[in-house]
Amino acid sequence: DAGVTQSPTHLIKTRGQQVTLRCSxxxxxxxxxxxxxxxxxxxxxxxxxxxxxxRQRGNFPxxxxxxxxxxxxxxxxVNALWLGDSALYLxxxxxxxxxxxxxxxxxxxxxxx
Amino acid sequence: GENVEQHPSTLSVQEGDSAVIKCTYxxxxxxxxxxxxxxxxxxxxxxxxxxxxxxxxxDQRIAVTLNKTAKHFSLHITETQxxxxxxxxxxxxxxxxxxxxxxxxxxxxxxx
Numbered sequence: 001d002a003g004v005t006q007s008p009t010h011l012i013k014t015r016g017q018q019v020t021l022r023c024s025x026x027x028x029x030x031x032x033x034x035x036x037x038x039x040x041x042x043x044x045x046x047x048x049x050x051x052x053x054x055r056q057r058g059n060f061p062x063x064x065x066x067x068x069x070x071x072x073x074x075x076x077x078v079n080a081l082w083l084g085d086s087a088l089y090l091x092x093x094x095x096x097x098x099x100x101x102x103x104x105x106x107x108x109x110x111x112x113x
Numbered sequence: 114g115e116n117v118e119q120h121p122s123t124l125s126v127q128e129g130d131s132a133v134i135k136c137t138y139x140x141x142x143x144x145x146x147x148x149x150x151x152x153x154x155x156x157x158x159x160x161x162x163x164x165x166x167x168x169x170x171x172d173q174r175i176a177v178t179l180n181k182t183a184k185h186f187s188l189h190i191t192e193t194q195x196x197x198x199x200x201x202x203x204x205x206x207x208x209x210x211x212x213x214x215x216x217x218x219x220x221x222x223x224x225x
Contacts, residue, residue, distance in 0.1 A: 004156075033213075042119070042202050042215030043157065056211040059114070090156070099210035100145055104156040 004029075004093050004105035012111045013081050021076040021108045025093030029103065031055075032074040034066060035090040037107070043090055049074050050096060078110075086112045115140040117205050119216025127224050132193055134219045136203035137185040143205040146179060146186045147213075152199045160201075161188070193223045 005024045013019050025032050031050045035043035045058035049068035068074045072093075078085055091105040116139040126132050136146075147162035163170045163177045163186065170177050174193075179186040190197055203216040 035215075040218070042117075042204075042217050043213075045212050045214065048211055058212065100147070100162065100206070102147075102159065102213070104149075104158070106156050 004091055004103055006089075006091050006105040006108050008108060009106070010109045010111075012113060014113055015081055015083060017081050017112075018077065018079045019081060019110060021078075021089050021091075021110070022073065023076070023091030023093075023105055024073045025091075026103045029093035029095050030072050031094045031096050031099060032068060032072065033092045033094070033102070034074070034076045035092065036060070036085075037088040037090055039087070046076070081112045083112050086110060115143055115205055115207070115214040117203060117214045117216045119203050119219055121219060122217065123220045123222070125222045125224065126193055128193060128195060130193055132190045132197070132221055132223075134188045134201055134203070134221070135185060136187070136205075136216050137183075138205045138214075139184065140205070140207065141181075141184065142207045143214075144208075145206045145210055146177070147204050147206075148175075148177060148188050149202045149204065149215075150199045151202065151218075157202060190221075193221075195223050195225050197221060198223045 033048040034046040037043045048056040052068045063079045065077045088107040090107045092102040119136045144165035149157035151157040176189045200218045204213045206213045
């Protein structure tokens with residue numbers, strides 16, 4: 001079992017561009033949550049997907065959107081990138097029956113220049 | 114929404130000493146409090162957790178205590194080892210555990 005995987009590992013974008021990050025959950029997990037971790041800070045909850053729908057959302061603007069596919073994998077899209085969007089983006093998967101069991105992926109390091 | 118504060122931001126101890134990291138939360142509805150360890154360049158990993166119906170939980174050298182009245186919880190690491198060096202995050206969640214609120218992290222340095 002590969003655990004949670006994320007791609008790409010690193011990404012450099014320019015202000016105003018759009019980016020898509022990908023996450024494959026741990027085997028047996030059907031719920032995916034996304035977090036933004038700025039340098040030196042704790043992860044901040046962006047949103048959670050289950051059954052291909054957004055179920056919960058944190059305090060992030062509409063520029064942040066997501067999608068979940070029938071195989072439970074998920075994408076995070078960020079439009080009109082700001083310099084402040086530079087961060088480590090973490091995906092965490094859980095089984096719906098036990099959402100406390102959060103298993104994090106290695107993250108995608110996004111740099112916006 | 115919930116606000117989790119964590120102290121200290123950095124902590125340096127001698128190998129074999131104990132380390133204590135403290136967190137406070139604002140929403141009395143929070144009922145689940147996990148602690149994560151994040152080594153440099155790696156993913157956060159759950160090391161211990163506690164639910165609001167329990168005051169203390171231990172797992173070998175680590176323990177977590179919860180004071181619901183004061184809305185604070187703490188991580189205790191005894192007999193620290195160099196491999197305990199990492200950033201530790203506390204978090205709080207409520208209800209169906211759909212959303213987790215994290216503290217800002219404590220960088221623990223254990224000196225050999």
